[in-house]
Amino acid sequence: MIPATFDYRRADSVADALALLHEYGDEAKLLAGGHSLLPLMKLRLATPQMLVDVGRLGQLSYVRQEGDEVAIGALTRHRDLEVSEVARHSVPVLAHVAGQVGDPQVRHRGTIGGSIAHGDPASDLPAVVLALGGTLVVDGPGGRREIPSTEFFTGFLETAVRPDEMLVEIRVASTAGGWSFQKFNRRAQDWAIVGAVAVAAADGATRVSLVHMGATPLRAAATESALAGGATPAEAAAVAAEGLEPPSDANASREYRRHLAEVLVRRALEDVSLGHG
Amino acid sequence: MRVGMTVNGKAHEQEVEPRLLLVHYLRDVLGLTGTNIGCDTTSCGACTVLLDGVSVKSCTVLAVQADGASVTTIEGLAPGPDQLHPVQQAFREHHGLQCGYCTPGMVMAATSLLAEHPHPTEQQVREGLEGNLCRCTGYHNIVKAVLAAAGGEVPKEPVA
Numbered sequence: 001m002i003p004a005t006f007d008y009r010r011a012d013s014v015a016d017a018l019a020l021l022h023e024y025g026d027e028a029k030l031l032a033g034g035h036s037l038l039p040l041m042k043l044r045l046a047t048p049q050m051l052v053d054v055g056r057l058g059q060l061s062y063v064r065q066e067g068d069e070v071a072i073g074a075l076t077r078h079r080d081l082e083v084s085e086v087a088r089h090s091v092p093v094l095a096h097v098a099g100q101v102g103d104p105q106v107r108h109r110g111t112i113g114g115s116i117a118h119g120d121p122a123s124d125l126p127a128v129v130l131a132l133g134g135t136l137v138v139d140g141p142g143g144r145r146e147i148p149s150t151e152f153f154t155g156f157l158e159t160a161v162r163p164d165e166m167l168v169e170i171r172v173a174s175t176a177g178g179w180s181f182q183k184f185n186r187r188a189q190d191w192a193i194v195g196a197v198a199v200a201a202a203d204g205a206t207r208v209s210l211v212h213m214g215a216t217p218l219r220a221a222a223t224e225s226a227l228a229g230g231a232t233p234a235e236a237a238a239v240a241a242e243g244l245e246p247p248s249d250a251n252a253s254r255e256y257r258r259h260l261a262e263v264l265v266r267r268a269l270e271d272v273s274l275g276h277g
Numbered sequence: 278m279r280v281g282m283t284v285n286g287k288a289h290e291q292e293v294e295p296r297l298l299l300v301h302y303l304r305d306v307l308g309l310t311g312t313n314i315g316c317d318t319t320s321c322g323a324c325t326v327l328l329d330g331v332s333v334k335s336c337t338v339l340a341v342q343a344d345g346a347s348v349t350t351i352e353g354l355a356p357g358p359d360q361l362h363p364v365q366q367a368f369r370e371h372h373g374l375q376c377g378y379c380t381p382g383m384v385m386a387a388t389s390l391l392a393e394h395p396h397p398t399e400q401q402v403r404e405g406l407e408g409n410l411c412r413c414t415g416y417h418n419i420v421k422a423v424l425a426a427a428g429g430e431v432p433k434e435p436v437a
């Protein structure tokens with residue numbers, strides 16, 4: 001399969017990338033590691049006229065401790081995040097999940113920023129950033145702005161990043177408590193049929209997010225409020241799919257996904273309550 | 278667009294369309310047909326090559342993204358024409374192939390895996406090769422071969 005014809009420009013800096021986005025508007029797409037965009041282009045589900053390659057902006061590949069937060073450059077590849085000492089120490093759930101994305105070849109190319117900006121509800125990393133209560137930093141013509149992860153994912157493959165903006169950094173709070181990532185799939189390297197992330201946050205709350213349970217990556221709101229009201233893990237997990245409309249596809253029906261969400265959230269909450277992580 | 282890269286130690290420079298995939302560049306432009314195309318959807322790993330030393334699926338990399346990079350394909354792995362790379366040698370000795378279609382990709386993925394984990398456990402080998410499919414399902418001997426190439430103990434009968 002061969003993508004439709006496009007023009008290609010390589011950005012030398014964030015400013016250069018933003019200038020190219022400004023110049024080409026809706027016709028342009030940013031290319032990072034290419035492991036979400038190129039498969040869509042090969043299937044011709046995406047046919048951008050202009051690819052702006054930001055894959056060489058090494059200045060956006062970093063994992064840094066900044067006070068109580070960890071800052072991750074948008075072009076940090078999954079493999080680099082997986083083995084980052086800072087991530088493993090301060091946000092082990094993020095390093096762990098980075099090591100569960102796709103397979104080694106995918107992790108050598110794919111980037112956290114690319115995965116999050118793609119906004120795929122079936123991707124693992126957006127759910128982790130949601131469960132960590134993270135913030136997404138975008139740069140654009142008006143300068144930098146910060147978007148809470150709860151306001152970032154706006155629809156299927158749609159985010160709050162404007163066409164002339166670029167995601168440059170992901171910020172998450174360090175965690176000290178338990179965490180759990182439960183991924184259910186049929187094939188080793190595949191996307192999750194359903195996934196669940198639970199994190200014991202510093203403020204004492206437990207945050208829970210779900211993979212592939214709706215049009216966007218999302219927080220399990222009913223479970224979180226049940227926990228806040230004193231529910232046991234089993235009680236809170238029983239409402240995990242409340243209000244959600246997961247997709248039906250060749251891998252799983254909507255009903256099956258709802259069932260999986262309850263089972264995986266229960267396992268994740270039991271893990272967290274036992275202090276695992 | 279003009280791209281230059283070193284493939285198997287030899288410098289190449291060509292004018293290519295931006296949409297040309299790395300695997301097509303290697304096979305059709307350079308004539309290096311050892312790298313196979315299997316699924317063409319980033320799943321099977323048959324097209325795995327080393328890009329600056331790490332395994333990638335060359336069906337999901339544009340040739341322009343590899344501009345300036347160093348690429349190693351199955352043709353460039355052996356140290357000389359009459360020699361095999363240790364991973365190739367181990368695949369041969371442990372019968373790590375049946376039809377052979379997945380083999381170039383398996384060997385490249387295993388080489389990258391051993392660079393990251395020089396002494397892997399059997400579990401690490403199995404998980405480390407999750408991006409490569411063998412439709413003959415000859416995984417047991419592939420795992421044996423990779424463990425042998427690492428100089429580790431090779432199970433007589435695989436555990437899993």
